[in-house]
Amino acid sequence: MALAFDEFGRPFIILKEQEQKTRLRGLDAQKANISAGKAVARILRTSLGPKGMDKILQSPDGDVTITNDGATILEQMDVDNQIAKLMVELSRSQDYEIGDGTTGVVVLAGALLEQAERLLERGIHPIRVAEGYESASRIAVEHLERVAHKFEFGPSNLEPLVQTCMTTLSSKMCVQLIPFCDTSWNHEPNAVNRCKRSLAEIAVKAVLSVADLERKDVNLDLIKVEGKVGGKLEDTELIYGILVDKDMSHPQMPKQIENAKIAILTCPFEPPKPKTKHKVDIDTVEKFQTLRKQEQQYFDDMVQKCKDVGATLVICQWGFDDEANHLLMHRNLPAVRWVGGVELELIAIATGGRIVPRFQELTPEKLGKAGLVREKSFGTTKDRMLYIEHCANSRAVTIFIRGGNKMIIEETKRSLHDALCVARNLICNNSIVYGGGSAEISSSIAVEAAADRYPGVEQYAIRAFADALDSVPMALAENSGLQPIETLSAVKSLQIKENNPHLGIDCNDIGTNDMREQNVFETLTGKQQQILLATQVVKMILKIDDVISPSAY
Structure with missing residues (x-):
């Protein structure tokens, strides 16, 4: 690519081998980029939450993977579009930093792009949209700090850690596939949850075995995860x-x-x-x-x-x-x-x-x-x-997984990795927010209220950010077979009426929307990281206004 000037001094760009390239500029380029990001988010949207659907992926050499882990799905998808690759990187960075919430971060980024597209069509400049999103993300992160709860745990009180790991495992395929389990656990009402609890306890005990509680540091390299085909999933054991x-x-x-x-x-x-x-x-x-x-x-x-x-x-x-x-x-x-x-x-x-x-x-x-x-x-x-x-x-431990076939063992390994990461994050920072979309709804209300303080065009972007936050609980309701708009409106109005930030979507149809009663926790760091990472990627995508790519044959 070279820059030249005509006889009147007007600049123009000369593209090398331009007949073999395609070029998109301005609003067309932004819409094409947003469309690519939304396409990736749409794939993962149905995998969100405890009732999320699974994806089957086949590699070029015939290996089959069945999973609903966002990072794994995007890792194994063959993505060509550069913007779609940014979404894959987004999910991967969430996986590396937090270990959980890889699906939610992509769904949120997709919703932010969708809202941005509407603002661009109204003629608002993408830089103003990006600035509004940045301000809104700060408001949301500060609000989450305010509604977060701290809890104390120790060798004698592992319940908060176990409950948080159970929330992480609730959306995983491995705990949804168990038809029968050992009935010695009396904490949960059904067999699936009993097995979920046993896996959560294994993850918590493994992390505490290798944790340095004084320094609040955990070396996950000391936890080895082995699998062997045969036996039942509930035969999974922790070996000191x-x-x-x-x-x-x-x-x-x-x-x-x-x-x-x-x-x-x-x-x-x-x-x-x-x-x-x-x-x-x-x-x-x-x-x-x-x-x-x-x-x-x-x-x-x-x-x-x-x-x-x-x-x-x-x-x-x-x-x-x-x-x-x-x-x-x-x-x-x-x-x-x-x-x-x-x-x-x-x-x-x-x-x-x-x-x-x-x-x-x-x-x-x-x-x-x-x-x-x-x-x-x-x-x-x-x-x-x-x-x-x-x-x-005994600072090096092994989790030994049994299962009916190789695919279940591999999925259980991925699920336990998420649970181990969540337990590690809680040891490093013991603040939690409540799940089921309650944190997103509460942040959405706070961001919407704060939009009036901004006099410029940014307030449109801030309100759009609030609407995008609602997409996560809406996807949860949709995947659980509920009426999405009706359910979200009811929960949101209840949160405003009762000023209770712990009300979320009742995905498991237990009968209460209070996530404290359902014991659905998520780590504060994981939720904040989701919002910040999604906002950063969307800002980057919005700032691209010229795409030069090789033309397709």
């Missing part, structure tokens, strides 16, 4: 230790070791190999016997070093051949081979051991300690896994 998808290297090695002292090695059980090219000529039997004895001596020394420092279990990153395996079994030293680097690090953190790169550096102080190491087999298959439990440092 590490689960390794490996078995003992020899079938005759003991399957259970108590008070294990673990040597964690990244060096292989085999003779050293020179780095240079080499050739060994063996022309007599004696030379072969000498070489064999030397090799055997290497294996002997390696095993003896492990025995001398007091190790009762060897976990090795690399493999070892049959001779070393036989020798380990013969010397009563159980071993596990081909363990991945990430798993080795978690085992070292959990057991308090050190990863040893050379046998010469092995000392008793570098051994990890675990109360129980056991091998467990599953069903009629020969699948076996290694449980490392009662570790010296």
Whole structure:
């Protein structure tokens, strides 16, 4: 693209290979961009809330994913349009920062774009719309601070954390698919909610196990999530230790070791190999016997070093051949081979051991300690896994998911990731707002009331922002099979009449609109982040007034 001037000094743009490009300018460009953003939001709108629908996505190599997680849907969609890609990035940034609310943030951005389109058609300049949206987002975020509640929690009072995680899990496919569950839970009225509660409790206990409550910091890398096809979803368990998808290297090695002292090695059980090219000529039997004895001596020394420092279990990153395996079994030293680097690090953190790169550096102080190491087999298959439990440092934990098929396990992993992120956010900032669209309706009323204080054209944009906030509760009502406009109007008028910001959409048809009674919570940081991120992306889209793209063939 180049800028040139005609004989009267008027500038014009010369496009290179312009016959192969298409160009949109001004209002047409803005409408095309808004249309692309709205199309993405429309796809996710039906997935919002506890009664949201699921999407089935097929990858080019035939893998099928069934999910209603906004970030996953957009991640796996093949999006070409640049504005649609911005919406995908929006969902991804919400996922990275908060972990939950990935669908809601895209729905809100789509509604803001829809309202902006109407304002642009009336002749309001896009910059004034963007400024109005910025002012409205500040009003909404400040209002959420005012209506938020703080709650105290601790090892003896986990209920607020569990209830918030249950709100997150309520829209997930994994808890909607369970037809029957263990009836030992008496907190909730039906079987699905009982299973939802058990998953929420697992998530909360896992986060508290790795949390540093004094610094208000949580390292989610210490929580490993493993899945195995087979069993029921309610067989999902939390292991205070590490689960390794490996078995003992020899079938005759003991399957259970108590008070294990673990040597964690990244060096292989085999003779050293020179780095240079080499050739060994063996022309007599004696030379072969000498070489064999030397090799055997290497294996002997390696095993003896492990025995001398007091190790009762060897976990090795690399493999070892049959001779070393036989020798380990013969010397009563159980071993596990081909363990991945990430798993080795978690085992070292959990057991308090050190990863040893050379046998010469092995000392008793570098051994990890675990109360129980056991091998467990599953069903009629020969699948076996290694449980490392009662570790010296229980700050590394594993959530072990069971399920009827691979798709349910993958969706449960995504759901638990959201629940873990929500629990982490609450530990970092223990402020909550109430869900069911109540926060959006309350913010919408506050923004609408504040619009009168702005004398300029921005007040139209501020009122449009208030209308866009209403789209989230309206989508919730629509997805729950309720009359959307009628339901939203009733709840909104009730909020204004009673001055109660906790009234929302009764998606589960419990009989009350008060979200405090329904125990539907959401994190304050997650809700504020939704509003701020959606506003930023919409401002960016509104400021684009010229689109030059390759023409379609």
